[in-house]
Each structure stands twice: as C-alpha cells, then as structure tokens.
Amino acid sequence: MRKRIAIDMDEVIADTLHHQIVRYNKEFGAALTLEQLVGKEMCDAVHADHRSLVASYPYQKGFFEDIPVVPHSQDVVLMLTEHYDVFVTTAAMEYPNSFMEKFEWLGRHFPFIPWSHIVFCGDKGIIAADYMIDDNAYHFEHFAGEGILFTAPHNVHEARYRRVDDWMQVRDLFLP
C-alpha cells in the first residue's frame, strides 16, 4: 500500500510570509526582511503599534488569493503523487474567509490534487497519514505519523523533528 503524505499550505507550498512582508513594507514604508523574523512570528517583529493590523491580515477578504507559490513545490508535489497518496491539509478553519480563496488557489497552482485530497481543518491530530510536512511543530504533537518540519523563520530553533529547508530536500528525502 502506498504511504500517505499530508502537506501543509502556508509557508510550505504557499509563500504566505513573503506575501505578508511585501504588504507590510508597502503599507508602512518599512523595510522588514525575512532575516529579522528569525526565531519569531511576524507580529513580534513589527512595531508594537502595527501588531494588531498585521495579525488581522489573514482574516481579510482577498488575503489568500494571490499568494506566491513556494519554489519547486509544484514539481516536487507532482512527483510525490506518483509514489505516495498526497493530501493537502491546511488549518483553514481559523480563517473562514480563506476557504474559497484557498480552494481556488489550489485549483490554479496544484490542479493535479483532486478535491478528495484537500482537507481544511484546525487540530491536525485528526489527520491519518504516515508523514506530515508542516512549518508548525505543534501540529506534530498529536499526530501519529512522522512530522517533517519545513523550515520557516519562526521555527529555526525547533529541534525535535526531522527538518527540510526547501522542496529539493523534500524530493531527496522521499524520492529515489
């Protein structure tokens, strides 16, 4: 039987953080960089006065529409589907406005993932898979399979799980 891989969206196949930084810099004439976010969440890296606005970005209509695709994720996920059952599992329930935007984004950028293999959830302990590729280590805590941490600035100090820095490393880990 084929092994199953659950793949997160934001910070794994969708470059949501980049999208947020570009927007923040434009709105505030700021020069925030990825390097300044190492070891922290974006809300903790911006000026205290901007925190609540930045935290509200993902709740706004349209936010998830035009997020850039993480480099090489399309090619490698497509290759993975040849050897594994691949599901996209995203904690969309936190942002109900994102449902349709995320679904349409997947249809545009990952048309080879059928609707039957898309999951919108909250607590990812509900996911039955052999592997989960995610940037949030807390999702692995109640997950019965192996969590593979996809590097993002906020998680660089997390050392409990196997880590991949990019999609080339995912390919090397899962494909012959």
Add this chain to the structure above:
Amino acid sequence: MRKRIAIDMDEVIADTLHHQIVRYNKEFGAALTLEQLVGKEMCDAVHADHRSLVASYPYQKGFFEDIPVVPHSQDVVLMLTEHYDVFVTTAAMEYPNSFMEKFEWLGRHFPFIPWSHIVFCGDKGIIAADYMIDDNAYHFEHFAGEGILFTAPHNVHEARYRRVDDWMQVRDLFLP
C-alpha cells in the same frame, strides 16, 4: 486518553435529505416521501427529467444555509463532548459553495464544537479517529477506526457495519 469520534454532517446532524424533498415537492408539485427513497439515492427516485436539477441542488448557493437539525443530535453531541474528543468531519470539498454555509450552520446549531474540531474533506480515509458516525458506508472503507452507520433511506441494505437509527441509539451506544 479520550477516544475520538468523527461525526458527519449531512444525514447525520443536518437533515439534508428532508430539505431536498421539501424543495423538490414544492418546485414540481410532487409528493415524494422518505419511504419512496428506501434503498436508493434521491436522484434515482425522481422523474428522469428532474434528475440533473435535483443533482445540482447541493451545488447551488444558499442550499446548505437553512437545513434542519436532525432530532436530538445537538443534545447527544453535547453529551458526547464530555466523554470523547468530538470532531465534525464533512465531505464539503465536493461542494465548494457550501464551505461558509456549513461553517456558519455549525456555529449556529453546534456552537460548542470549536473551529479546531471541524474538518472539511473529501476522502475520509484521511481521518484519524476511533469511531466515525456517517451515513455513507464508502467512507469506512479506508478508515482505520470503527465505522458506525447512521441510518438513511439510501443505506438500509448495507449490512457490513454497526448501525444506529437515530441519536437516542448513538447515546445508548457511547454513553453510560
């Protein structure tokens, strides 16, 4: 550790079939009854000329907004949450127009289910739970826990799984 129960929406806590029959009878001046649907899907019970329209109901905007609640489901699900981890797991991906309507319906009728415990999916083989209460036996085929079939007209001839006819029977099965 508490056992986990995954509960379907349509035909289990949401009386979608009743809603469809009422709508069909109104639109066509028909007198379709639940009894006429025994052992079949609604599309197969209506006049051949109406099939494609009936099949399109769930794809229409607003369809999932005002579905009636299945009797006793609210009380019993609330009681279940005291003893089990309860997730609502619905194959919403087939009907993307339903996302927001289903989410808001749950907030209205099952406000004690947190967003972290709501799952929109397709193939329910992705669900990790001890029990799944569902009216569609095909969801149990790749499910690692025990499927509990919730009786609906279309599934009366299914004999492979433990069956409950209503929420009183769910209560008796799961609660002391």
